[in-house]
Amino acid sequence: MAGRSSSRHQVTLLLLLLPFFLWLFAFLLLPGILMLVSSFQNEGGQGFTLGQYVKGLTHPLYTGAIRNSVLLSLVSAFVGLVAAAFAAYSFTTFSPKTRDRMLSLSNMMTNFAGVPLAFGFIILFGTNGMLTLLFKQLGLSFLAFDLYSWKGLAWVYIYFQIPVGILLIYPSLFAIRQEWREAASLLGAGTVQFWLRIGVPVLLPGLVGTFSVLFANAMGAYATAYALVTSNFNLLPIKIGGLVSGDVFPRVELGSALAVILFVILAIALFINEKMLRLARRGLSHDSR
Amino acid sequence: MTPVNERRPAGSRIWHAAVAAAVLVFLLLPLLVTFLFSISTEWEDTILPQGYTFDSYIRLFGDERFLYALGRSFLVASMTVAFSLLIMVPTVFVVALYVPRLEKWLQTVVLVPFALPGVVAAVGLIKLYSAPPFAISGTIWILIGAYFILVLPYVYQSTRNSLRAVNAAELMEAAEVLGASKTAAFIRVILPNIMPGVIVASLLSFSIVFGEFVLANMLVGGSFEVVQVYLYHMMGVDGRLSSATIVTFFALVLVLYAFVLKIGNRKPRAGTPSVQGKEETV
Numbered sequence: 331m332a333g334r335s336s337s338r339h340q341v342t343l344l345l346l347l348l349p350f351f352l353w354l355f356a357f358l359l360l361p362g363i364l365m366l367v368s369s370f371q372n373e374g375g376q377g378f379t380l381g382q383y384v385k386g387l388t389h390p391l392y393t394g395a396i397r398n399s400v401l402l403s404l405v406s407a408f409v410g411l412v413a414a415a416f417a418a419y420s421f422t423t424f425s426p427k428t429r430d431r432m433l434s435l436s437n438m439m440t441n442f443a444g445v446p447l448a449f450g451f452i453i454l455f456g457t458n459g460m461l462t463l464l465f466k467q468l469g470l471s472f473l474a475f476d477l478y479s480w481k482g483l484a485w486v487y488i489y490f491q492i493p494v495g496i497l498l499i500y501p502s503l504f505a506i507r508q509e510w511r512e513a514a515s516l517l518g519a520g521t522v523q524f525w526l527r528i529g530v531p532v533l534l535p536g537l538v539g540t541f542s543v544l545f546a547n548a549m550g551a552y553a554t555a556y557a558l559v560t561s562n563f564n565l566l567p568i569k570i571g572g573l574v575s576g577d578v579f580p581r582v583e584l585g586s587a588l589a590v591i592l593f594v595i596l597a598i599a600l601f602i603n604e605k606m607l608r609l610a611r612r613g614l615s616h617d618s619r
Numbered sequence: 620m621t622p623v624n625e626r627r628p629a630g631s632r633i634w635h636a637a638v639a640a641a642v643l644v645f646l647l648l649p650l651l652v653t654f655l656f657s658i659s660t661e662w663e664d665t666i667l668p669q670g671y672t673f674d675s676y677i678r679l680f681g682d683e684r685f686l687y688a689l690g691r692s693f694l695v696a697s698m699t700v701a702f703s704l705l706i707m708v709p710t711v712f713v714v715a716l717y718v719p720r721l722e723k724w725l726q727t728v729v730l731v732p733f734a735l736p737g738v739v740a741a742v743g744l745i746k747l748y749s750a751p752p753f754a755i756s757g758t759i760w761i762l763i764g765a766y767f768i769l770v771l772p773y774v775y776q777s778t779r780n781s782l783r784a785v786n787a788a789e790l791m792e793a794a795e796v797l798g799a800s801k802t803a804a805f806i807r808v809i810l811p812n813i814m815p816g817v818i819v820a821s822l823l824s825f826s827i828v829f830g831e832f833v834l835a836n837m838l839v840g841g842s843f844e845v846v847q848v849y850l851y852h853m854m855g856v857d858g859r860l861s862s863a864t865i866v867t868f869f870a871l872v873l874v875l876y877a878f879v880l881k882i883g884n885r886k887p888r889a890g891t892p893s894v895q896g897k898e899e900t901v
């Protein structure tokens with residue numbers, strides 16, 4: 331920038347960046363490398379083997395955990411995305427002041443996750459939960475569900491996906507112009523037709539990107555399922571946690587291999603998001619010309 | 620885009636109000652019932668509590684274990700934020716202005732934490748730090764080390780956006796033309812200008828660290844019990860105390876967000892490509 335490349339200048343710059351590089355090395359790079367190395371070792375941390383990956387990808391206990399996690403994440407990301415898109419679009423129709431308030435409220439609720447969320451859901455939907463009792467009393471027992479079942483867990487996951495989804499999808503919704511809706515309706519298109527033919531296709535990159543972030547969000551979630559202690563859900567993060575620091579004797583190598591598998595799944599999901607963001611941005615910039 | 624609500628038919632307006640209200644109520648419901656539970660005397664098999672009292676808050680703030688946990692959470696959150704700002708603000712500044720070829724790389728690196736859920740990050744950290752020569756597992760230091768990485772994306776993004784919004788390169792040039800050294804220009808000119816963005820990043824990071832459970836539980840657990848771990852242990856023991864803990868935690872989040880909003884409204888939001896100036900009042 332300044333054009334001066336005296337060696338003293340270079341040394342100063344390097345010294346200023348050094349703490350960051352050291353921190354990155356100590357708490358991201360080195361632990362990551364150790365995890366990778368460990369995932370290729372025998373139990374006890376010796377030798378070289380692909381055995382941990384073979385076990386992780388073939389043993390029914392672990393393939394089950396991967397399958398459950400992927401399924402739960404797909405379902406909660408999809409339902410969460412749909413709910414978030416509807417909510418976020420409704421937000422945009424209010425006055426700037428109201429919609430900003432709604433958005434901050436929703437953003438704030440992204441903090442209601444993990445252990446507090448599990449607790450809140452137990453009071454609402456537990457065996458003696460407020461809504462469980464209310465539904466029973468109103469004769470709507472079919473609405474009640476077992477919180478400690480997969481269905482119950484799916485609801486909890488959908489809950490924490492919605493505010494994150496709103497946060498992510500909200501900016502891209504401004505690409506939809508009210509004028510388009512009016513033009514479409516003048517040409518005889520109904521609301522459903524407008525969204526199917528114009529709205530959703532325009533938003534598609536944003537929707538796919540948000541979906542992949544939500545998917546990753548659910549894949550890595552650990553605290554909520556862990557805090558609903560009464561049931562042991564066979565999920566990938568729970569399995570990893572148990573193998574690494576469980577009460578039973580730890581099996582760090584297998585835990586490492588599963589953690590690498592989880593990391594790769596998340597990296598792919600977030601890579602898709604990056605691509606989609608780029609696509610969405612390109613679409614927007616074409617549009618403004 | 621200007622919202623043209625007036626142009627919308629009444630049916631559509633009712634629909635959007637209903638959707639927004641339904642989602643917001645759903646989001647707030649677990650927090651509201653947690654609050655209700657925390658002030659209830661007895662609430663076993665009825666829809667609403669049978670009586671109300673603030674007794675659980677009195678007990679909570681009389682519980683030494685809770686107060687220590689709260690203190691530890693404050694300590695670890697403040698120290699994480701302090702280290703993060705001390706290191707990241709100069710780093711982002713130096714890279715943005717003087718080592719632009721590192722910019723792309725830095726942008727990618729700060730995204731890695733998003734692909735790194737606590738449970739994955741914990742695996743390598745436990746492996747590296749539970750045995751000598753760096754046996755810091757179970758201490759505050761491993762938490763600060765890990766949380767620094769956790770808040771990296773937020774601190775980076777916020778600082779970078781602020782630098783861009785205040786046009787840091789031009790500010791530096793102007794200050795240097797007027798005779799300031801680089802260090803003086805950075806401290807006296809750049810820092811005050813990017814302060815709102817930096818404060819927002821600090822508050823967000825603070826709330827993230829305060830709410831973090833997985834790393835706290837796996838890396839230090841009971842040997843350095845923070846609020847979230849205290850809450851987890853209390854859950855099966857005392858529901859009233861747990862709910863009061865959650866409400867206290869959320870009151871803190873609320874205060875932090877109120878500050879963020881206030882700062883965000885005072886100055887044009889960092890990151891929006893707008894000319895800074897007093898006349899910009901929306």
